[in-house]
Amino acid sequence: METSQNQRLLSMYSRLLDGERLKKSHEAERYGVSPKTIQRDITDLREILAFDNIELPYDKRDNSYYLSHYKRAFKGEFSYSLAKILFDSRAFRKDELQHILNVLIDTTIVTDRKKVRALASNELEHYTPVRHNKWLMNTVWELANASHHSQYVEMYYLKEHDKTASRRIIKPLGIIFSEYYFYIIAYDAQQEETDKQIPITFRVDRITDFTVLDSNFSQPYASRFEEGKFRKRVQFMHSGELIHLKFKFSGASPQAVLDRLPTATYVQKEDYFIFSAEVFSRGIQMWLLSQGHHIEVLEPASLRAEMQQTITNMLARYS
DSSP: OOOOHHHHHHHHHHHHHTTOOBOHHHHHHHHTOOHHHHHHHHHHHHHHHHTTTOOOOEETTTTEEOOSSOOSSBOHHHHHHHHHHHHHHOOSOHHHHHHHHHHHHHTBOHHHHHHHHHHHHHHHHTOOOOTTOOOOHHHHHHHHHHHHTTEEEEEEEOOTTOSSOEEEEEEEEEEEEETTEEEEEEEETTSOOOTTOOOEEEEGGGEEEEEEEEEEOOOOGGGOOOHHHHHHHOBTTBOOSEEEEEEEEOSSOHHHHHHHOTTOEEEEOSSOEEEEEEEEHHHHHHHHHHTGGGEEEEEOHHHHHHHHHHHHHHHHHTO
């Protein structure tokens, strides 16, 4: 059955956006028209696209037409890279991850979909999610919107070793993903507001129930929470007081330290490096201890003393 030109143009354009290439002979067979008719369609399509400075070049290697840019579909390498990040995050249930992968593959250019699906299927077979077994996407989305609109949230939060969840009213500030988990960063709305109020991190999977309230809290622009700045300064999602850290590092890779501490700068000495960084105090000690004898904390004195005490306690376990 022969189709109208408008139907053909819309169909061809949609498939071009998906990354398909058009061949005259194939299109003529698809629509039951002559190759000359398809050639006229392609000429008209080129004229329409030209209004938006979009080209429809001809590839002599396989006798096809394709969009040189302005694609809504991902290339295979893009989709596969995103899939690898999703697998290694271990953040989603297996069925939840399968749903995400299906959407990702459906938005991959047609010529790469089969390959991406094959690579992803192999990894999905051996995928092991974290143990909370909760579907989190909807919760993360609702909390992110509450944060965006500065709405109070009433929630019930169950700590790992507690038997009952505690009720809290929070001022959500933003969502962060780190070390397998999603976190909501918030202020405790039931605490007195101060200039030095420290954000609290809550694991989203430990929220047993929540309600986004109709009331809003104020957040002056000058003191607004910025997720990117927070993320640069926090380690293992333990916040605490913001401190200026200085330490000596004698390990092999200063680049790895810079990747771990985005606010850091360093000065190279003869056989070691002196690093300075702005970080939150509670989480940084865990990372410093993980570096073993390659780290010596120089400042602040309080953290140096804490490190000494922790190391003394560790040694006592092995004596």
